[in-house]
Amino acid sequence: MIKVIILGGGNVATHLAHVFIEASKVRLVQVYNRNITAIEKLKKHTAITDNIQKIKKADIYLISVSDSAIDLVASRLKVANALVVHTSGSTSISVLKKHKHKGVLYPLQTFSKNRKIDFTNIPLCLEATDPKDLLLLEQLALQISKTHYTIDSKHRKKLHTAAVFINNFVNHLYFIGGEICKTNQIEPDILNPLLKETAEKALAITPYNAQTGPARRGDQRTIAKHLKDLSPNQQEIYKLLSQSIAKTYGKKL
Amino acid sequence: MIKVIILGGGNVATHLAHVFIEASKVRLVQVYNRNITAIEKLKKHTAITDNIQKIKKADIYLISVSDSAIDLVASRLKVANALVVHTSGSTSISVLKKHKHKGVLYPLQTFSKNRKIDFTNIPLCLEATDPKDLLLLEQLALQISKTHYTIDSKHRKKLHTAAVFINNFVNHLYFIGGEICKTNQIEPDILNPLLKETAEKALAITPYNAQTGPARRGDQRTIAKHLKDLSPNQQEIYKLLSQSIAKTYGKKL
Known part of the structure; x- marks a missing residue:
């Protein structure tokens, strides 16, 4: 005992x-x-x-x-x-x-x-x-x-930093997705199956292979359309993450 | 038929x-x-x-x-x-x-x-x-x-923008979390239960109520520690998302 x-x-x-x-x-x-x-x-x-x-x-x-x-x-x-x-x-x-x-x-x-x-x-x-x-x-x-x-302490700290991305930041993006819906009188629950599949797909085939969307394709036209829908803070996040995705897959935005 | x-x-x-x-x-x-x-x-x-x-x-x-x-x-x-x-x-x-x-x-x-x-x-x-x-x-x-x-087309476009946050950007954060692990010789799979619970908790209690972490608490000391572990691109993303979380909960960073 x-x-x-x-x-x-x-x-x-x-x-x-x-x-x-x-x-x-x-x-x-x-x-x-x-x-x-x-x-x-x-x-x-x-x-x-x-x-x-x-x-x-x-x-x-x-x-x-x-x-x-x-x-x-x-x-x-x-x-x-x-x-x-x-x-x-x-x-x-x-x-x-x-x-x-x-x-x-x-x-x-x-x-x-x-x-x-x-x-x-x-x-x-x-x-x-x-x-x-x-x-x-x-x-x-x-x-x-x-x-x-x-x-050890050094590696645990790195792991904690990774966890902030996987949890804190991911959760905040969920929040923003819901806010965009609410601002436009769309029921945010409509996003739930997508949220779930996003997690399950990444676990099944790795995040690198699971990536889709306009930044992954280098689709500037869609990105420009999306940016018009967003608040200044959301735009900043959208731009930075799109740039980071595009860079990961060797695309230019 | x-x-x-x-x-x-x-x-x-x-x-x-x-x-x-x-x-x-x-x-x-x-x-x-x-x-x-x-x-x-x-x-x-x-x-x-x-x-x-x-x-x-x-x-x-x-x-x-x-x-x-x-x-x-x-x-x-x-x-x-x-x-x-x-x-x-x-x-x-x-x-x-x-x-x-x-x-x-x-x-x-x-x-x-x-x-x-x-x-x-x-x-x-x-x-x-x-x-x-x-x-x-x-x-x-x-x-x-x-x-x-x-x-209608107008609302569908907004919904598509929300979906980019919920899926494309979330998946990219999964990717970054894994990269931080790999850079530090940590097996990225250790993050899988956290990734899963992050999705399940948000679905169960809403992303607003599910938010935790240093930015949510306004914990500048931990944020400063984390930033030291990151590449310039990761630092930018970390700062922007932390600011956005802090603002959402009325905290100062």
């Missing part, structure tokens, strides 16, 4: 808390958060506290707070010989330098409140300086997910 | 040919293409020709060629009293002005060779100037898809 304490009450912390509660070989001993209201719902499953001095004993302390607060929480956390881990994609393991046993468990996924997610399919990116600590982290990872990778 | 002839041999034409061949109340009478090799595989299912003078009789002639060629094909096509239809998102119905009975059947989906697609889930955008022609077009649509919409 691996005893775990979570520090944090945001999206990732809350999703992790629930998945540890369900895991058979993990015991979620306690959850700490500065603001107790955010973790109140966990009270029926585990101990909760807003006092970092009253942290209990555990094998792994998981700091899952905003990137800029990891440093502070880590420095206030007094633990004897346990493994202290953060869950951030873009933060180096060195932020935990005060602790002898340190690691990272970064779940490569997007989390939102009120959106359930199957944790078993999330790739977990693990890092630890000590091989024994890595082993413990791997044992924990196996309890909650089918896949984990060992990846 | 609706008798259909397709003019064209590209992705959309080929997918349509196959779906008409399967449809019980449609008879694909013939497929015409300037280059016969592109449609040779259809020979065992229907008549094929590369001579537009030898076009047979049908109820509906579907011109599914590149946007810039519709005009030419439509003007060369001699039909007595049949409905002439194009399948382009960004082209007005008026390009078919020579024909008395004209219409548009625009399948709102992305088509690639070697990628099978379930046509029944594709929204078909229909337009016709004559109510009787629209009725015939609707009858054809019902044979191949569960959903169709009546939408």
Whole structure:
């Protein structure tokens, strides 16, 4: 049985808390958060506290707070010989330098409140300086997910940057597509089958082979027509991405 | 039984040919293409020709060629009293002005060779100037898809622009995400569960509510870290999309 304490009450912390509660070989001993209201719902499953001095004993302390607060929480956390881990994609393991046993468990996924997610399919990116600590982290990872990778801070940061393109920016383009529809009194749901197939096709045949559209063909006439329909901000995005696509396929715009 | 002839041999034409061949109340009478090799595989299912003078009789002639060629094909096509239809998102119905009975059947989906697609889930955008022609077009649509919409040329063009964001640009961001991984010796497949969940979450809770990430939070520190990892072209895209996200949520970057 691996005893775990979570520090944090945001999206990732809350999703992790629930998945540890369900895991058979993990015991979620306690959850700490500065603001107790955010973790109140966990009270029926585990101990909760807003006092970092009253942290209990555990094998792994998981700091899952905003990137800029990891440093502070880590420095206030007094633990004897346990493994202290953060869950951030873009933060180096060195932020935990005060602790002898340190690691990272970064779940490569997007989390939102009120959106359930199957944790078993999330790739977990693990890092630890000590091989024994890595082993413990791997044992924990196996309890909650089918896949984990060992990846150092430098590479994890690159991966996090890639994830911003795949998730944050993609989602924003979904938003713009919907806005264009709404501005023109078109029901945005009409785009849903296309949105779905775009993801499925890229997964099936790679994004490089899946690319279609006017920029891919170097079709300046259609591009000029489209630009007339857009707001200045949308035009800028349209132009830049079209240029980038055209360049990828050796076309001129 | 609706008798259909397709003019064209590209992705959309080929997918349509196959779906008409399967449809019980449609008879694909013939497929015409300037280059016969592109449609040779259809020979065992229907008549094929590369001579537009030898076009047979049908109820509906579907011109599914590149946007810039519709005009030419439509003007060369001699039909007595049949409905002439194009399948382009960004082209007005008026390009078919020579024909008395004209219409548009625009399948709102992305088509690639070697990628099978379930046509029944594709929204078909229909337009016709004559109510009787629209009725015939609707009858054809019902044979191949569960959903169709009546939408005029002006709105269809806007919808096509939205589709470029949802599909072409999204796919290119998938490509860039993969490139960042490859440049850093990370297996790009690690991003697949995130890519999938990004689409599913947006469909479930709307893109506006699904947005996460540094730009959404106004987290300049993480953005600065990410920018260091990118090529000049990727940096430009990163900055522009981050600004657009931040603006959407009233954050400053």
